[in-house]
Amino acid sequence: MLLTAPLLALLLLAYALPFLGVVRWSVTLPQPGWSQYIRLVSDPLALSVLIRTFRICTLVTVSATAAAYALAYVWVRGTPLQRRLAELCILIPFWISVLTRAFGWLALLSSRGLVNTWLQQLGILAEPLTLVRNEFGVIVGMTHFLIPFAVFPIASAMRAVDGRVLLAARGLGASPLRVFWRIFVPMTLPGIIGAALIVFVFALGFFITPAILGGGHSVMVAELVYLHMFQSPDWGLGAAISVMLVAVVGVLMALLWRFARPPALRASR
């Protein structure tokens, strides 16, 4: 028990207590009361940001989970060479920082970037397309960032599938496509749910990628907190958004715990 004390003390003093301070900000700034929470659900600007955040997170969750499923499938069931290549494609982006990856999309998609330069040289385009500094850029960048995180839970669910079940289905005359959709996908459903929840939770609090690729045109909730902290000092509203985010993530994590608990935590019980 004694060994657990230092880290518990650190997190209590340097994380839990200051968070309570943020909660206090949300009900005391600028004056005591629930005014900031009421603003959050009645202010048209705040409301439109909440709706946009929900829309972007949903789209990113669907696209990242689907993409991760295809890659995880080859990573788990491919030939040794295919598995190695898939692993590199997952791990290289995974280990590269969010800043570099968002910048990569700027290099690719901005008005003087790779795509626009090539399309103009080929004579397909007269004017550069606007591919970043809008919602499209944010969705592409966030999907790119979150695919590796979605691959891991899906791959571990796929590894747990007993190959003999699939062979039995084939032996009974099912086509490969039917085996995939009727046997394999349902068996890996917990991994899909886990991956989708992880992606959604991560996407909710995203700040760096939307700030760079949205260019102030498609502000999400996290960027709204930043703006209220540093651009128009309105700490009370920023704090209220933070508390609301924690509540939403808490509910989603409870779902995750129910459906797809990481094996490490299961073992430690």
Added chain:
Amino acid sequence: MRRERPGRAALAAAIVVAIFLLLPLLAVVPISFTPARFLSMPRGSWSLVHYRELIDNPDWGASVLLSLRIGVLSSLLATVLATLFALGIWMTRPRMAALLVGFVLLPMVVPPIVSAMTLYFLLTGLSQLAPLLGYDTWPGVVLAHVVMIAPFAVLLILVALAGVDRRIDLAARGCGATATQRALRVILPNIWFGVLMAALLSFVLSWEEIGVTLFITSVNAITLPRLMWMGVHDNVDPAIAAVSVLLIAITTLALIGRMMFQRADASP
């Protein structure tokens, strides 16, 4: 046992995803050789001016050194705290183990923006008590990074501990080993690889941390990601492309190296 390999449709889908994942990383390479002072493709002439900029401008070197110092110190502290915590949980199996682990993992699951605000609250408060450890100081950044990365270290070390056979610990206890002896001479030697991985992951997470660092620094403690943020967000500086190429090259070489090492290891 015979197993079915992915069919053509599955391979095609995976290849599309793989290209999507790698394309933006490759795109920074030509951009980094542009002679222009703004983000653009080099037309005709290629130039190393942005790589020279990294050497000539002392800000880049200073931020790399600062990030290394913060990364090493944060990783060391987080790994030690996480190892103690995980050992405590594993050896004594307290009644509320799941609750304690859940609490410790909080900074990992709470949205980074909320952690950033919380740590901003902490460090601006500390500034008044202990100016050396407060807002916009490098020890303050270390404190914030330890809080943020310790959960990841805890998770990796718990995974390593889950693979340890409890009977060797029981045997040691039966032979009269004290708790310290069991921890240092029986359990740790069995999980040293996990601890090493935890330290490595902690370092990388601190080295590239920006979400929280952005909130708790302004002009004094400029880490490498903080400097890159200013170059990407305020005005797009092609020197960022040069830094990105170097970072991508290091990561790719390290991963390919590890893969070759594993292959050499696997084939006797």
